[in-house]
Amino acid sequence: MRVAVTVNGTEYARDVEPRLLLIHFLRDELGLTGSHWGCDTSNCGSCVVWLDQRPVKACTVLAAMADGRSVRTVEDLEQDGRLDPVQQGFIECHGLQCGFCTPGMMMTARWLLDRTPDPAEAEIREVLSGQVCRCTGYENIVRSVRWAAEHAKDTV
Amino acid sequence: MTAGYGRMLRKEDQRFVRGLGTYVDDVYLPGMLYGAVLRSPHPHARIVSIDTVAAEAHPKVKAVITGETLQHRNLAWMPTLSGDTQAVLATDKVRFQGQEVAFVVAEDHYAAR
Numbered sequence: 001m002r003v004a005v006t007v008n009g010t011e012y013a014r015d016v017e018p019r020l021l022l023i024h025f026l027r028d029e030l031g032l033t034g035s036h037w038g039c040d041t042s043n044c045g046s047c048v049v050w051l052d053q054r055p056v057k058a059c060t061v062l063a064a065m066a067d068g069r070s071v072r073t074v075e076d077l078e079q080d081g082r083l084d085p086v087q088q089g090f091i092e093c094h095g096l097q098c099g100f101c102t103p104g105m106m107m108t109a110r111w112l113l114d115r116t117p118d119p120a121e122a123e124i125r126e127v128l129s130g131q132v133c134r135c136t137g138y139e140n141i142v143r144s145v146r147w148a149a150e151h152a153k154d155t156v
Numbered sequence: 157m158t159a160g161y162g163r164m165l166r167k168e169d170q171r172f173v174r175g176l177g178t179y180v181d182d183v184y185l186p187g188m189l190y191g192a193v194l195r196s197p198h199p200h201a202r203i204v205s206i207d208t209v210a211a212e213a214h215p216k217v218k219a220v221i222t223g224e225t226l227q228h229r230n231l232a233w234m235p236t237l238s239g240d241t242q243a244v245l246a247t248d249k250v251r252f253q254g255q256e257v258a259f260v261v262a263e264d265h266y267a268a269r
Contacts, residue, residue, distance in 0.1 A: 019266060033182040034175015074175035087173040091165055099172030100179065 003067040007032065008076035016063050022056075023047040025063035026073060034074040034103050038132075045131025048104035049073045055108045057130075074103035077110065085148040086110050095144030097135035104131055109145045118149055189218055192268035194258040196250035203249055203257070211260060216267035221259040223247035 004013040007030060014029050026032045026049065038046030040059055047058040050072035077084040086106045089095065096102040105128060112119055112127045119127075124145045125138065133141060171177055208220040223245040226232040233241045245256050262268035 017266070024265065027182075028184075031184075032175070033179075034177075036179065037181060074173075078174055083173065090173050091169045094166070096169060096172055099169070099177050102172055103175050106173065 001064060003063050005063070005066045005068075006070040008072060014063075018062070018064055020063045021059055022049070022051075022061040022063050022066050022071070023058035025066070026058060026071070029063075032073055032075055036100055036103060038100065043132065044101065045104045045108070045128075046101050048107045048131065050107060050111065053111075055111045072107070074106060077106060084110060085151045086113065086145065088151065089144040089147035090141075093140050093143040093147050095136065095141045101131060101133045101135075105133070105141055109148065112145070113149055113152065117152055119145070121146070189261050189263060190265050190268045192260045192262070192265070193256050194260065196246065196253060196255045196257050198250060199253040201250050203246060206258060208258070214262070214267060216263040217260060218263070219259075219261040221245065221261070222257070 001018050002013060002015055003025070004011055005025070006012075007026065012030055014025070016025060016029065020029075023035060023037050026035050027037065035049050035058055036046035037059060038044035042057045042060045045057060048055050049058045050056070050070075051058075051061060051066060052069050053072075077087055083091075084106070086109045090102060090106060095105070108128055108131060109124070112124065116123060121142055124142050128138070128141065128145075168177075203223070206222050206224070208222065211217055211220045223232050223243065224247065226245055227247055232244055232247050234244050236242045243251075243255070245259060250257065260268045
């Protein structure tokens with residue numbers, strides 16, 4: 001079947017199997033491997049992208065469900081050569097080790113900060129509760145998001 | 157809070173935060189195949205038989221490997237770092253939930269599963 005999805009501002013049309021998951025559409029069809037296929041059971045959140053401005057787990061969304069809609073992935077966080085404060089925050093506060101969960105964490109964090117520019121630690125923990133990091137624990141991830149909140153003026 | 161941060165930032169983070177890491181799953185090679193592991197739903201159970209006929213008949217499936225397949229080649233058990241042996245794929249019985257029982261190789265993710 002034919003699907004047309006706007007990804008990071010560019011429209012892509014592809015013939016795909018109806019069962020193709022959005023995460024595989026992004027990774028295998030478009031080559032956007034920044035979003036990761038982790039658990040395949042919607043537990044880990046490594047695959048989180050935005051679908052029409054809301055974070056979704058791309059392993060629980062069919063590519064067909066994204067037809068005519070817009071998707072934003074980690075590859076779109078950096079704008080005009082400037083890192084998003086969330087990206088910079090993860091670097092500054094050592095919010096990653098292996099980095100596998102990081103794209104999903106950052107997409108959710110960006111969504112939170114767009115709505116709640118100065119979130120409390122508890123809010124950050126709640127919004128990231130659907131995502132798993134097996135390296136760092138969550139302390140530095142929370143700090144990274146707080147760093148981004150405190151440096152919001154750097155947002156492009 | 158701030159004293160411990162900032163002086164030694166990791167170089168590799170630059171690519172990871174941009175989604176530019178190269179994990180094994182990010183590698184695409186011409187003609188490459190995909191593997192999937194069938195795992196035991198039972199914590200302790202005897203394997204009476206494994207029916208691989210339907211899987212082998214799938215047009216995109218290249219191989220269906222079971223413990224029995226490996227046993228014929230003396231590959232069912234592998235040494236571990238702690239000096240004992242570990243089942244590669246279960247043969248006579250499974251000993252924990254999630255133990256590897258069969259391995260399927262196919263032309264794409266979905267066919268393998």
